[in-house]
Amino acid sequence: MTFQQASSFILPYGNKKGRTIDGVASTDAGLRDLDSFLAWLETNRPGTDVHEAVKTYLDDPSIRKELEAL
Secondary structure, eight states: OOHHHHHHHHHOSEEEETHHHHHHHSSHHHHHHHHHHHHHHHHTTTTTTHHHHHHHHHSSSHHHHHHTTT
16 A cells, blocks of 8 residues: 555544544644554554554654654
């Protein structure tokens, strides 16, 4: 999955259901939520499309740098 695909991925469940990953990450709180969601996905839903999308998005160097600055 590319970063662009991950950015436009629509979350299928959770409190951000129906929103794109990029839309959720548009705020600092949303970016932190995605980071927490990734930790949950790695334990509870590894290997799923949503796990891959969130991981791909957060692994992008510019996003990682932004997250580390929070």
